[in-house]
Amino acid sequence: MRVERGRIRSGGRRERSRARRLAMFDFLIVGAGLSGCTLAERLANELQARVLVVEKRSHVGGNAYDAYDDNGVLVHKYGAHLFHTNDWEVYGYLSQFTEWRFYMHRVLTWVDGQLLPFPISLETLNQLYGLSLTTEEMEAFLARRRESREINNSEDMIISQVGRELYEKFFANYTLKQWGMPASELEPEVCARVPVRFNRDLHYFADRYQGMPKQGYTRMIERMLAHPNIKVLLNTDFEEIRHLIPYKSLIYTGPIDEYFHHKHGPLPYRSLRFEFETLDQEFFQPVCVVNYPNHFDYTRILEMKHATGQQCRATTIVREYPQAQGEPFYPVPARRNSELYRKYAAEAEGLTDVYFVGRLGQYRYLNMDQAVRAALDLFQRIRAQGR
Ligand SMILES: Cc1cc2nc3c(=O)[nH]c(=O)nc-3n(C[C@H](O)[C@H](O)[C@H](O)COP(=O)(O)OP(=O)(O)OC[C@H]3O[C@@H](n4cnc5c(N)ncnc54)[C@H](O)[C@@H]3O)c2cc1C
Secondary structure (H helix, E strand, O other), X not given: OEEEOOEEEOOOHHHHHHHHHHOOEEEEEEOOOXXXXXXXXXXXXXXXXXXXXXXXOOOOOHHHOEEEOOOOOEEEOOOOOOEEEOOHHHHHHHHOOOOXXXXXXXXXXXXXXXXXXXXXXXXHHHHHHOOOXXXXXXHHHHHHHOOOOOOOOHHHHHHHHHOHHHXXXXXXXXXXXXXXXXXXXXXXXXXXXXXOOOOOOOOOOOOOEEEEXXXXXHHHHHHHOOOOOEEEEOOOOHHHHOOOOOEEEEEEOOOHHHXXXXXXXXXXXXXXXXXXXXXXXXXXXXXXXXXXXXXXXXXXXXXXXXXXXXXXXXXXEEEEEEEOOOOOOEEOOOHHHHHXXXXXXXXXXXXOOEEEOHHHHOOOOOOHHHHHHHHHHHHHHHHHOOO
């Protein structure tokens, strides 16, 4: 028997099945983010499977990781993570591992020297233009401005909803900074996520379940992993153990192109640099997130105390600077990238006992609830296969 590319290879079927019997782990899971940890929890608790989670960072939680900084402020190390979902099963599933703090997210955006509610609502337009429009008048106001056009990209999407002037003020520069390319080159869905509200609702999300894990995401995820059948290996890249640890099945939540050693070329990702600053004051800004869709190099300033509800004297703010290099945070949703991804997805389909899931494994922006949903669905598939 020899161990090659992380899977047990052998000449004969009998030898292969013997090797599988001897494997220490039923599942090797690459990545301790929400996707990997949901699968580890389900497999261990429901199937009594022996699971090894390998994570290259020094902590579990993936991008949802939160921790107390040197000043005792609970911060999100990889950008603000606000939980929201309409999927009661996902909400119920996570609720086994945490209680929730009620929190409805709000975002303001800095436009023309004012902090305005975002997404664009009746309140936004009234403040921006010093008007007192009603819902019907807002409909008429936007109807005069929107351009009817074929929707081929995100610019078309926004201009057809709110017109060019509001597009320029709220979206054009933000999108350019965030993605390193104009909205005209991005798939329509990227900006379609942002609604327009014809009422005074100032909340960012409209989902039925919204909140923050009471003791934070890391604590919640640690509880998910607290099973004797789950071992976690931190500070270890999958590549380091790929050929060393025998296992029966592999669940891969890292970048799918990396798994195949970029054989079709690298899939582009957008990254962020986070600049943390602690201030000796209770709060810095009125809400958790303020967008800067203008000439500032950063796109947003975050202040997590609004969301976590933590009461302490100091506050920590985070400026987010988008960049091309660095940790792969956002799959870039452009058509040519989807085509490249499909080549890797086709390769993945040719493998047995290897599953790709999660934001990087599926090369798709997934909110946390969608990541958990995809993991729960994969678990059902694996169970049905009798693994
Ligand atoms: C800036 C930012 C803000 C976000 N805000 C929100 C929000 O407000 N609400 C929301 O619902 N969602 C939000 N998300 C999305 C959320 O982070 C994802 O839904 C979630 O992290 C998906 O979990 P995952 O396990 O698929 O991926 P990840 O969290 O990325 O976990 C993957 C893990 O795999 C590890 N890994 C990768 N390659 C290897 C390897 N070769 N070897 C070992 N380990 C490896 C990585 O280190 C990482 O820990 C945000 C994302 C970002 C980037």
